[in-house]
Amino acid sequence: MSAPRKSHRRDFLKGKAAARAAEDLVDRVAPAQLSDPSRANSPGGYLLHFSRRAMACRFQVMLDAARYRQAGEAAIEALDLVDELEAQMTVYRDDSEISRLNARAADEPVEVEPQLFDLLRRAVELHEQTDGAFDITSGLLSKVWGFSRREGRMPREDDLAPALNCTGSRHLRLDAERSSVGFDRQGLEINLGSIGKGYALDRAAEVLHEQQVNDFIWHGGQSSVLAAGSGDATVDNDDGEPGWTVGIRHPIWKDRRVAEIRLCDAALATSGSGSQYFHHAGRRYGHILDPRSGHPAAGVLSSTVIAPTAAEADALATALYVMGAEVAMQYCGDHPDIAALLVTPGKRRGSIATHAAGFSEGQLFMVDTPNRP
Secondary structure (H helix, E strand, C coil): CCEEEEEHHHHHHHHHHHHHHCCCCCCCCEEECCHHHCCCCCCEEEEEEEEEECCEEEEEEEEECCCCCCCCHHHHHHHHHHHHHHHHCCCCCCCCCHHHHHHHHCCCCCCHHHHHHHHHHHHHHHHHHHHCCCCCCCCHHHHHCCCCCCCCCCCCCCHHHHHHHCHHHHHHHCCCCEEEEEEEECCCCCCCCCCCCHHHHHHHHHHHHHHCCCCCCEECCCCEEEEEEECCCCCCCCCCCEEEEEEECCCCCCCCEEEEEEEEEEEEEEEECCEEEEECCCCECCCCCCCCCCCCCCCCEEEEEEECCHEEEEEEEHHHHHCCHHHHHHHHHHCCCEEEEEECCCCCCCCCEEEEEECCCCCCEEECCCCCC
């Protein structure tokens, strides 16, 4: 675990600690209320940062050092749980629970740990709600396209068709009474990469709440964020609204932001193919696949979702990216607890268009991002 660091409000005002604290977030994250220099030395003037690498990224939590004397012990316990969840869910270890499930479930139902079963059941529900745009059984497709090993390549049709035939959460058989899972065809595989980080954040947040730590912000890598409380209960925001402010990167110009979102007792996730893609015959192919067609999704640059839980935000950020902007906006209209900001290519080269739905007043702030020549 990285050593905890203290950040003072004056540092945030000067941009010093903000740069350190933000290096792993979607774009930047800092308490929105750290803007009043007259309150810089008040109780709760410091944030503790605890972090550890897990699930191929860095998990980090920030919380008030003065307000929560038990914060360090609680944060370490939560990070230990993240390690345990990685060992349970990874497909890169033969002894993980998911790997054992994948090896046996086509032959016989396999009992799994109850909370893992609940996650699988929720994943199947999200598969149904998104008309198949979200699917935890699309791992074989990622392998065929080379994205599972970050070696993207154009697949042969005789490789793609069998992988697509072994994709579909409809082939999972869940038994709630036994907490067991079965596959109705050989070759099916579960991969929780599109929901696992969010689930780990939800479970880590539970550990903090159990220790009476209720004001914090977690992130997993550069895509998943979970915020609880106001950001710092001892200081009010300039506009009187609680929450942590999270910046959303421009999907083309990485040194710019598209928007800032205020997050309070909610989760956020962003999906995009800006880091994993390849070119073939003059066309760009990103790593986010449409499990219904077996081909990379197209038409969206990034998808950011706000949801009650980080697992839902993770899953829906992927699903709405696959759905496309128009269908994604309709989904938010039908699900009032979900908000989304999708960025699509603009009419001119290098420009963008934004599509937002479900945000409450004062929650979304669009940032001026002028187009470059």
